[in-house]
Amino acid sequence: MSAKFLITHATVVTMNDARDVLYDGAILLSDERIVALGATDDLLVQYPEGERIDGTGKVILPGLINAHTHIAMSLQKGVTMSVPEGLYRVMWPVGKSLTPEDCYVGALIGGAEALKGGTTCVVDHYFHMEQVARATTELGVRGVMGHTIMSRLGPITGERELEEGIDFVKRWKGKDPLVIPWLAPHATDTVARDWLLRLRDVATAEGVGLHLHVAQSPRERDYIQELYGMGCVDYLADIGFLGPDVLAAHCLFIDTAEIDHFEASGAHPLYCPMGHALHGHPQRAWEMIQRGIGVLIGTDCVCTNNEMNLVSELRIAGTSQKQLVGDFEAMPPLKILETVTRDAADAIGMGDRLGSLAPGYLADLIMLDFDGLHAVPNYGLLDNIIYTCHGRDVNTVIVHGKVVVRDHRLTTMDEGRLVALAKERGPALIKRALASEEDLAYLWREAGRS
Numbered sequence: 063m064s065a066k067f068l069i070t071h072a073t074v075v076t077m078n079d080a081r082d083v084l085y086d087g088a089i090l091l092s093d094e095r096i097v098a099l100g101a102t103d104d105l106l107v108q109y110p111e112g113e114r115i116d117g118t119g120k121v122i123l124p125g126l127i128n129a130h131t132h133i134a135m136s137l138q139k140g141v142t143m144s145v146p147e148g149l150y151r152v153m154w155p156v157g158k159s160l161t162p163e164d165c166y167v168g169a170l171i172g173g174a175e176a177l178k179g180g181t182t183c184v185v186d187h188y189f190h191m192e193q194v195a196r197a198t199t200e201l202g203v204r205g206v207m208g209h210t211i212m213s214r215l216g217p218i219t220g221e222r223e224l225e226e227g228i229d230f231v232k233r234w235k236g237k238d239p240l241v242i243p244w245l246a247p248h249a250t251d252t253v254a255r256d257w258l259l260r261l262r263d264v265a266t267a268e269g270v271g272l273h274l275h276v277a278q279s280p281r282e283r284d285y286i287q288e289l290y291g292m293g294c295v296d297y298l299a300d301i302g303f304l305g306p307d308v309l310a311a312h313c314l315f316i317d318t319a320e321i322d323h324f325e326a327s328g329a330h331p332l333y334c335p336m337g338h339a340l341h342g343h344p345q346r347a348w349e350m351i352q353r354g355i356g357v358l359i360g361t362d363c364v365c366t367n368n369e370m371n372l373v374s375e376l377r378i379a380g381t382s383q384k385q386l387v388g389d390f391e392a393m394p395p396l397k398i399l400e401t402v403t404r405d406a407a408d409a410i411g412m413g414d415r416l417g418s419l420a421p422g423y424l425a426d427l428i429m430l431d432f433d434g435l436h437a438v439p440n441y442g443l444l445d446n447i448i449y450t451c452h453g454r455d456v457n458t459v460i461v462h463g464k465v466v467v468r469d470h471r472l473t474t475m476d477e478g479r480l481v482a483l484a485k486e487r488g489p490a491l492i493k494r495a496l497a498s499e500e501d502l503a504y505l506w507r508e509a510g511r512s
């Protein structure tokens with residue numbers, strides 16, 4: 063095996079079983095795998111050949127896994143910020159004007175922003191997923207990807223979407239190591255019961271996971287309550303939908319008894335710290351973590367939180383949960399890092415090869431600048447990763463052994479072109495939506511954007 067990269071003189075936060083941190087550490091990568099980790103002096107002697115990357119002043123982490131997002135929504139960045147119930151009043155009306163090409167371009171921009179913010183794997187859920195996969199493979203970001211399936215309410219509904227969601231899994235399974243196809247029913251209130259049951263069966267038969275929104279609004283909770291006389295999580299448990307292969311975004315409007323279902327089933331609630339805080343609806347994430355429930359963290363779309371920056375999301379997870387439960391000890395930095403590395407890797411079925419830095423694991427890692435004004439002197443490494451670093455401190459990103467961000471610049475795409483595309487295609491989409499949706503024009507004026 064020939065050495066491709068030897069990263070030297072870095073602080074390596076391995077997130078391995080022992081949670082080892084290597085100071086003046088080195089990592090040897092060959093093709094898509096990590097071959098060895100150790101002291102820089104030792105690895106330089108053992109592997110004198112190959113390209114070097116100097117990690118002096120850098121902290122290396124396993125690549126972060128953003129457990130809930132919609133990268134293709136980048137063309138709609140921030141449009142719901144000042145609009146209550148923005149999902150229903152803005153996102154879905156705008157979504158009616160989306161083209162497949164909009165999703166491709168949006169995913170390029172969102173995926174690029176995700177990479178530059180330290181995410182090496184997005185767990186993504188959106189329409190026209192074929193176009194999103196086209197974008198992520200071109201960018202070089204790993205994706206757990208599901209084509210959004212809705213039977214009612216949303217901008218794109220119908221039996222054809224159900225079949226496409228299932229076909230997407232069949233087309234992409236085992237085809238590309240960067241694309242892990244999943245099933246993505248939209249939510250409990252937007253997907254018919256018989257469709258949910260069918261998707262549960264297909265997921266089991268194909269060995270793929272299920273990613274959906276659950277109890278994300280009072281509207282969703284009330285609909286399920288009226289129809290079935292129970293809460294959204296109760297309902298999913300009742301129909302036998304829940305399992306360790308289910309990722310459930312938000313889970314905001316649930317009662318304590320519903321939390322029991324997560325404990326019993328091993329399903330994962332997805333916590334979106336900034337989006338939840340902005341909407342004033344805290345998730346009881348720390349309470350669930352303390353019960354042994356596998357909470358994971360995502361950014362959600364940039365419509366609701368304005369950035370695809372997972373490193374920055376982590377500080378909000380810590381501060382929000384401490385404030386929510388009134389406990390200084392809540393949501394410690396190590397637990398936060400676990401949720402976006404090894405816990406998330408386990409949840410997507412890749413815990414034996416992703417989420418830690420160890421020999422034989424896939425070479426997905428990030429390097430943070432830790433030698434600037436913001437990070438020195440450094441008396442508490444993990445505290446400082448969470449509370450002093452931002453996505454803009456991500457210097458280098460490696461996915462599947464390939465350097466996709468180097469010195470803060472994408473290597474796979476021309477960023478200037480992406481900025482130009484965002485400025486051109488975003489307003490064009492909004493213009494089409496305004497022309498076709500009268501209500502939207504009113505909201506736009508109300509929000510002071512006209």
Ligand SMILES: [Zn+2]
Nearest residue numbers: 275311362363
């Ligand atoms: Zn979402």
